[in-house]
Amino acid sequence: MKDNPKDPENLYSTWTFPKVTICFLLLIFFSYISYSLKFLHPYLCTQQSQSLNFQSQFSIPQSDPNPPTSQEPKTNISHIVFGIAASADLWHHRKNYIKLWWRPDQMRGHVWLDQPVKTDPKSDDNLLPPFKISGDTSGFKYTNPKGHHSAIRISRIVSESFRVGMKNVRWFVLGDDDTVFVAENLVRVLQKYDHNQFYYIGGSSESHLQNIKFSYNMAYGGGGIAISYSLAKALEKMQDGCIQRYPGLYGSDDRLQACMAEIGVPLTREKGFHQFDVYGSLFGLLAAHPIAPLVSLHHLDVVEPIFPDMDRIHALQRLEAPTKLDSAGLAQQSICYDINRSWTISVSWGYAVQIFQGISSAREMELPLRTFLNWYKRADHTAYTFNTASVNRHACQVPFVYYLSNAFYDTSTNQTITEYVQHQTRMPECNWKMANPSRIHKVHVHKSSDPHLWDKVLMPRGEIVAGYSDQIARRKAPWSLK
Numbered sequence: 001m002k003d004n005p006k007d008p009e010n011l012y013s014t015w016t017f018p019k020v021t022i023c024f025l026l027l028i029f030f031s032y033i034s035y036s037l038k039f040l041h042p043y044l045c046t047q048q049s050q051s052l053n054f055q056s057q058f059s060i061p062q063s064d065p066n067p068p069t070s071q072e073p074k075t076n077i078s079h080i081v082f083g084i085a086a087s088a089d090l091w092h093h094r095k096n097y098i099k100l101w102w103r104p105d106q107m108r109g110h111v112w113l114d115q116p117v118k119t120d121p122k123s124d125d126n127l128l129p130p131f132k133i134s135g136d137t138s139g140f141k142y143t144n145p146k147g148h149h150s151a152i153r154i155s156r157i158v159s160e161s162f163r164v165g166m167k168n169v170r171w172f173v174l175g176d177d178d179t180v181f182v183a184e185n186l187v188r189v190l191q192k193y194d195h196n197q198f199y200y201i202g203g204s205s206e207s208h209l210q211n212i213k214f215s216y217n218m219a220y221g222g223g224g225i226a227i228s229y230s231l232a233k234a235l236e237k238m239q240d241g242c243i244q245r246y247p248g249l250y251g252s253d254d255r256l257q258a259c260m261a262e263i264g265v266p267l268t269r270e271k272g273f274h275q276f277d278v279y280g281s282l283f284g285l286l287a288a289h290p291i292a293p294l295v296s297l298h299h300l301d302v303v304e305p306i307f308p309d310m311d312r313i314h315a316l317q318r319l320e321a322p323t324k325l326d327s328a329g330l331a332q333q334s335i336c337y338d339i340n341r342s343w344t345i346s347v348s349w350g351y352a353v354q355i356f357q358g359i360s361s362a363r364e365m366e367l368p369l370r371t372f373l374n375w376y377k378r379a380d381h382t383a384y385t386f387n388t389a390s391v392n393r394h395a396c397q398v399p400f401v402y403y404l405s406n407a408f409y410d411t412s413t414n415q416t417i418t419e420y421v422q423h424q425t426r427m428p429e430c431n432w433k434m435a436n437p438s439r440i441h442k443v444h445v446h447k448s449s450d451p452h453l454w455d456k457v458l459m460p461r462g463e464i465v466a467g468y469s470d471q472i473a474r475r476k477a478p479w480s481l482k
Contacts, residue, residue: 075191077183079170082109083157084129085221085252086177087150091117094177096313097300099127100320101181108166111177112157114150135160140240141247152243154252158227159236170195172232174225178300180316181224184327185293188454189270190226198234198265201226203273206285207375208385210277214250217267218257222298223275225256234263274298277375282306283401284369284388287348289331293454303372306351307403308423321407322350325416328453335365341435346399347445350407353420354399355437357430364389396430400437410446418445 086094091113098111110132119125134153142149158172171190175181193199202219205211211218219225227235242259249255257267272295276282281304282297297306297316305315323330330350337344337359344356346365356365367389374383381388392398402420410417420443430436 075170075187075195077103077106077187078108079168079195080108080186080190081161081164081166081169081172082107082129083161083172083174084109084111084177084179085154085157085174086111086113088113088115088117090177094301095125095128097178097180097316098129099124100313100316101183102127102129103183104129107183108169109173110161110164112154112160114153132160132164140243143247144250147250151250151252151255154221155243155255156239158232158256159239162232162236169229171229172227174221174227175296176222176298178298179222179224180297180300182294182296182323182327182330184323185272185295185330185454186224186226188293188328189272189295193228193268195228196230197228198231198263199226199228199268200231200260200265201268201270201273203269203271203275204267204385205275205277205375206384206386207277208383210375211385214254215257217261218253219267219273220275220277220298221251221253221256223273224296224298225253225273231263231265235259238262270295272296276303278303278372279375279377280304280372282372283352284371284391286331287346287352287354288333288366288368289348291332293328294331318404319350322404322416322418325407325409326350326447326449326451328451329447329449333366335362341437343435343437349445349447350418351404353402353443353445355402355440356399357397357432357434357437396432400440402443405442413446414448416447416449418447419443420445 084098104127107129109129111129112132112134114134116133117131135156137149137152137156140149140152142152157174161172173181173186189201193201200219202221202225203223204216204218205214205220239259242262243255246255246258249258260267271290271292274285274294274296276285276297276299278285278299279302283306286306300312300316305312307315307318310318319330326349332349334347334349335344336347342358344358344360344365346354346356367387369391370379370381370388371391373379376383381390401423403423404418405421406419408417409415422441
């Protein structure tokens with residue numbers, strides 16, 4: 001009977017007991033799961049609710065299905081208020097730099113002086129901005145042994161300009177009395193940014209050591225600083241208290257940046273703002289300008305005149321003609337090759353043309369030649385914040401240079417024509433098996449203007465066609481050599 005599966009005794013001993021045990025274990029398991037879910041259920045719902053609330057708070061704003069028909073007009077020169085830092089001691093000379101770019105019928109702003117200056121009603125001083133005398137800063141502590149207390153006065157120009165209470169202001173732009181602005185390019189740069197947000201815009205020093213000493217996060221005032229209206233409003237409320245916390249800083253720029261750090265606004269760098277912390281000739285920097293609108297020039301009393309055989313003011317005046325014709329293209333570099341003659345040609349539009357014997361890569365040509373010394377007057381190529389190229393000591397490898405002599409608009413072709421004349425330097429006789437550029441005394445560059453050049457994300461460096469050559473390696477740009 002033991003082998004009979006239907007035997008009740010066998011069924012109880014081999015099947016019933018294990019089944020009861022398994023059922024008992026399953027009952028315990030499901031009871032535990034049920035209890036756990038019941039305990040955790042409120043927590044899970046709360047967490048889900050918090051997650052949804054978080055996503056709702058930081059969700060990407062959706063576009064308005066019924067946007068307003070009228071849009072805010074683009075920023076123009078009337079939306080900018082300039083604050084120019086000046087001193088009475090240097091005003092008689094430095095005011096001539098301001099006359100080069102200031103337009104009294106279009107621009108707004110003030111020259112902020114430490115004390116009144118005499119004006120001659122018979123002179124052209126009416127072409128200058130109106131004067132303001134800076135507020136008293138004698139109550140502010142200044143402890144830097146190498147600087148000057150006037151740095152506090154200059155650092156407050158934005159706040160004082162804000163308190164003037166001008167209407168319809170979007171930007172406050174700071175500069176020195178030896179700063180020259182290209183106003184059209186300044187507007188082009190500021191049009192990229194929302195003036196309703198906090199923006200602190202400018203450039204660093206060309207000197208690596210200067211940036212280490214002060215800060216890579218600091219905009220240098222001589223090269224120009226642009227501050228949005230919203231940020232200026234916030235700055236005005238706290239700047240005087242902020243300045244009191246930094247008596248040991250050297251200048252006005254670092255005090256301003258210290259307050260920006262407290263507000264929490266970083267520097268937005270624009271390559272066209274030029275502090276020019278260098279000595280010597282700016283030729284190398286202007287002949288290989290970065291792909292960015294040329295916004296400002298500074299330290300014009302320190303560097304050599306930008307054109308040879310001229311004083312500083314007259315040299316800068318020479319840039320007026322190409323600036324009026326096509327400010328967007330001013331000092332923009334293009335590179336081309338005359339294959340037949342084995343020449344490399346570099347055009348810095350509106351400034352200079354260089355012809356190099358031999359074929360050099362664009363990567364080499366875009367490096368500024370070190371025609372200048374660093375701010376500490378040392379010929380140290382590691383002292384700059386950008387790559388540079390040495391000036392070749394071999395006389396036969398020095399480029400032939402042609403400086404701007406004239407610029408006008410050709411109505412028959414709807415193009416600008418700029419004329420460049422060879423700089424009179426004695427070139428040696430070089431027995432090279434290639435054509436000698438010395439026979440070329442004048443270069444004409446024909447260019448189609450493009451006022452919307454910088455509206456594009458990236459500007460191609462350009463297509464150049466040389467009129468004296470049949471075979472040219474071309475790069476995309478709207479101009480040609482003839």
